Amino acid sequence: MQIKEIEEEMARSKPYVALKHDFIDLQTLPAQKNKATEYHLGLLKAKLARYRAQLLEPTSKSGPAGTGFDVQKSGDARVALIGFPSVGKSTLLSKVTHTASEAAAYEFTTLTAIPGVIEYKGARIQLLDLPGIVEGASQGRGRGRQVVSTAKTADVILIMLDATKSDEQRRLLEYELDAVGIRLNKSKPDVVFKRRTTGGITFNTTVKLTKTDEKTIRTILAGYKLHNCDVMIREDITTDEFIDVLIDVYNKIDAISLEQVDKIARQPHSVVISCEMDLNLDYLIDRIWEELRLVKIYTKKRGVHPDLDDPVCLRKGATIEDVCNGIHRSLAANFKYGLVWVSSR
Ligand SMILES: Nc1nc2c(ncn2[C@@H]2O[C@H](COP(=O)(O)OP(=O)(O)OP(=O)(O)O)[C@@H](O)[C@H]2O)c(=O)[nH]1
Numbered sequence: 001m002q003i004k005e006i007e008e009e010m011a012r013s014k015p016y017v018a019l020k021h022d023f024i025d026l027q028t029l030p031a032q033k034n035k036a037t038e039y040h041l042g043l044l045k046a047k048l049a050r051y052r053a054q055l056l057e058p059t060s061k062s063g064p065a066g067t068g069f070d071v072q073k074s075g076d077a078r079v080a081l082i083g084f085p086s087v088g089k090s091t092l093l094s095k096v097t098h099t100a101s102e103a104a105a106y107e108f109t110t111l112t113a114i115p116g117v118i119e120y121k122g123a124r125i126q127l128l129d130l131p132g133i134v135e136g137a138s139q140g141r142g143r144g145r146q147v148v149s150t151a152k153t154a155d156v157i158l159i160m161l162d163a164t165k166s167d168e169q170r171r172l173l174e175y176e177l178d179a180v181g182i183r184l185n186k187s188k189p190d191v192v193f194k195r196r197t198t199g200g201i202t203f204n205t206t207v208k209l210t211k212t213d214e215k216t217i218r219t220i221l222a223g224y225k226l227h228n229c230d231v232m233i234r235e236d237i238t239t240d241e242f243i244d245v246l247i248d249v250y251n252k253i254d255a256i257s258l259e260q261v262d263k264i265a266r267q268p269h270s271v272v273i274s275c276e277m278d279l280n281l282d283y284l285i286d287r288i289w290e291e292l293r294l295v296k297i298y299t300k301k302r303g304v305h306p307d308l309d310d311p312v313c314l315r316k317g318a319t320i321e322d323v324c325n326g327i328h329r330s331l332a333a334n335f336k337y338g339l340v341w342v343s344s345r
């Protein structure tokens, strides 16, 4: 109720300030009217953020800690958006997919996981918008644990940051994510992981594991509902290192100087974008595509050209059996041989 009231009041203030574009619109408005409205709106925003943050506090209804949001995996890969509130996660989802996720100038606009699909080069990549992370998330504040467990089911995690904020935000986020086992900018551990449709879990190591063990990893896999897969560990990893690729996405570069953009863009693993001005979004999707290491496989009938609009997309390293499973569950069992053509690039 309280939230609704504040939202209504904010809407009433709209003739003076367009909420979604307050950064731009404020400058074009008469200074005086503007100042009072801005101040009033600022108070409302802060109040609203406080109430919405309360909605994110774990309750008995929100399920056991560490359980992710219940969103069905779909498409060829999953990418998750994680970051502090109001960095532009929902704006990005609405820009690059056909799904609209509500975006607004107040914090905690998004309260659950919202899936969308990026269609790129014949692949369908599921993009997951998530609630903002709060400081203290790793200790269970907000839906931090739920957000993180969902993010961990992704093949690539986009760490979204506000380019207009200081480096401090990155350090704080790093602290929170590190505490819950998402590694920032560390090289990928030497782990080979392959999903299967049957056969249970096969577990192999080429080194002695001193920081984690088979039982823990099997528990993690079960947590992700992965009951059929091959795992080969070739490095003495910690439990936390059992996670995938991260890209730092700096949004809102429309609001900083070119020099600053240039500096951020040179940081390792970073991509600079502006959702509002449509800057560099194509490049971001291309980077995601590269990080996913998807390969396209076209099937063809004898004497007929393959249908280039309908590839089977799989992660690099996929086997013929994976291809069969990508087509139909029953195919592998009856499969005798295949002819494979590979393009030079
Ligand atoms: N200047 C500028 N503002 C942006 C950009 N992208 C998003 N915004 C604004 O930032 C505010 C927050 O955007 P959201 O998409 O709601 O952010 P979010 O990260 O989903 O926020 P929560 O769901 O609350 O965690 C909105 O007012 C957007 O219009 C951008 O590229 N540049």
Ligand SMILES: [K+]
Pocket: 085, 086, 087, 103, 104, 105, 106, 107, 108, 109, 110
């Ligand atoms: K927001």
Ligand SMILES: [Mg+2]
Pocket: 089, 090, 091, 102, 103, 109, 110, 129, 130, 131, 132
């Ligand atoms: Mg959002």
